[in-house]
Amino acid sequence: MNASLLARFAREAREQMIGCYLGMPLWYPPVLAISYAQDRYLVAVLETPGPFCFLGRRSPFEGARAPERMDRLAGAEIQEVSCPDGNRVLQIDVVTRGREHLTLSLVLFGSAGAAFVSRDGVAAEIVGRGSTRYDDVPASVTPAEPINPPFRMLITGRPGSAAPFAGSRPPRDTENAVVLGPFSSALDACEVLGQRVLDGAHETIIRRVTRPARRKVESLRRLAMNLESDIETAHTHGEERRVAETLAAYQTRIPAGATHVDLPDLYDAEKIHAIELDPPDPIHVQIEKRFRRVSKLEKSLAHSTKRLALVQKESEELEASLRLLEQARTFTEALKLVEAIRAKFGIKLDDKAPPIGATKKKKDQEKTYRQFDLDANWFAMVGRSNHENDEITFKVAAPMDLWFHAHNVAGSHVILKSRGGKGNPPSAIIQATASIAAHYSKARHSGLVPVIYTQRKYVRKFRGANPGQVTCEREKMLMVPPKLPEGEEE
Numbered sequence: 001m002n003a004s005l006l007a008r009f010a011r012e013a014r015e016q017m018i019g020c021y022l023g024m025p026l027w028y029p030p031v032l033a034i035s036y037a038q039d040r041y042l043v044a045v046l047e048t049p050g051p052f053c054f055l056g057r058r059s060p061f062e063g064a065r066a067p068e069r070m071d072r073l074a075g076a077e078i079q080e081v082s083c084p085d086g087n088r089v090l091q092i093d094v095v096t097r098g099r100e101h102l103t104l105s106l107v108l109f110g111s112a113g114a115a116f117v118s119r120d121g122v123a124a125e126i127v128g129r130g131s132t133r134y135d136d137v138p139a140s141v142t143p144a145e146p147i148n149p150p151f152r153m154l155i156t157g158r159p160g161s162a163a164p165f166a167g168s169r170p171p172r173d174t175e176n177a178v179v180l181g182p183f184s185s186a187l188d189a190c191e192v193l194g195q196r197v198l199d200g201a202h203e204t205i206i207r208r209v210t211r212p213a214r215r216k217v218e219s220l221r222r223l224a225m226n227l228e229s230d231i232e233t234a235h236t237h238g239e240e241r242r243v244a245e246t247l248a249a250y251q252t253r254i255p256a257g258a259t260h261v262d263l264p265d266l267y268d269a270e271k272i273h274a275i276e277l278d279p280p281d282p283i284h285v286q287i288e289k290r291f292r293r294v295s296k297l298e299k300s301l302a303h304s305t306k307r308l309a310l311v312q313k314e315s316e317e318l319e320a321s322l323r324l325l326e327q328a329r330t331f332t333e334a335l336k337l338v339e340a341i342r343a344k345f346g347i348k349l350d351d352k353a354p355p356i357g358a359t360k361k362k363k364d365q366e367k368t369y370r371q372f373d374l375d376a377n378w379f380a381m382v383g384r385s386n387h388e389n390d391e392i393t394f395k396v397a398a399p400m401d402l403w404f405h406a407h408n409v410a411g412s413h414v415i416l417k418s419r420g421g422k423g424n425p426p427s428a429i430i431q432a433t434a435s436i437a438a439h440y441s442k443a444r445h446s447g448l449v450p451v452i453y454t455q456r457k458y459v460r461k462f463r464g465a466n467p468g469q470v471t472c473e474r475e476k477m478l479m480v481p482p483k484l485p486e487g488e489e490e
Helices: 003-017 129-133 151-155 186-209 211-234 237-253 283-326 331-345 386-396 427-439
Strands: 026-028 031-037 040-045 052-056 077-082 089-095 101-107 114-119 122-127 260-264 272-276 370-373 378-382 402-406 414-418 449-455 476-480
Touching (some): 003 031, 003 077, 003 186, 211 331, 237 260, 237 283, 283 331, 378 386, 378 427, 402 427, 414 427, 427 449, 427 476
Antiparallel strands (some): 026 031, 040 052, 077 089, 101 114, 114 122, 378 414, 402 414
């Protein structure tokens, strides 16, 4: 952003902003928006076609929920707005409700700017791609990069004479250029130019927030291919069963230590099975192993077929939603569709940043928990250890999700979750989830097991509780047989 324009902007913005109270800062990279009065926002675009800032009359995220950041600024009173030493850094000094003095600094030079919240010259939180280049607040940093203003924004729009505050030096090629303006103030110039910069940032936002959805589509496609391969393998269970039955029928005729045997099929005498044997194991042990493998293949076929149908359905729905997003007419409409997609398909947006000074660590792989699909909309999650019980109950489960546990015996926490549908789970789904909780308990060998369930918000840790230990309220009880859903296995 042009240094002289920013200096004039700071002087004019000071008159409007001093004495106002900041709202909760909202951050959809690369756009930071902070309300400071009714229907008035400070908007900073921190990447190309910025960095740039302006005062807008509406939120750039209107109609959509944006991630909250820099929450220490919320409710703070603005004390000063300045551009120190003519640098392209806008500083806003505030006092919080707790009488804490903080400074918000917007770094608006280079191809990637940043926003800092600091106290006594030490940065507490930073957003923006340019944030990695600084260890403290650059109040007196001299820009080391060449000016890279958005020239193209100045040669579009309505005809007019040269603007006193055009936001940049004039473009070199002026033969067919249309210059915005004239403007009576830097605030007006920045608002007009800023809206055009914001339009370019909107495309960046949509591309970034849909990236997890596009990755999920690819993941679902790979999963479907793997399931199809599993199904193809599992379809051999019929042939393998006949081989196992043939071995069982003729086992007394097979010499000890044989490595190969040719035996006639039990159901078709003209068919001969060429069977490879494993000499170290007795023949009856080999037969038992073959029957166990056949049983696993049969279960795998049922499970994989059911799972493939769910995966294909989810993939088709997600791809259809992304195609619908491409047809959105406005940014607001697109963001609403993004929110709907994320809610329906459980796609998370990582809007957390590590604290300044923290040791950099590799991103943890998204943890997977034992999961059972109950139908197209409902699935159950099971903790496999005391620590996992705490994780799925207090980190994964939503307050309205149902929590299940076998009554008065040790066992796993089980959470019933929805894939985005509305309404209460059907009775059959609740019964099936309770049976899963009974199966993963010390009472799994009983005919019927009492299982309690309640909403997760009524489950809490008590003082001195070990991992996995909780207490609950408003619970209901069911008597159910301990079992897993049909076609599922440990």
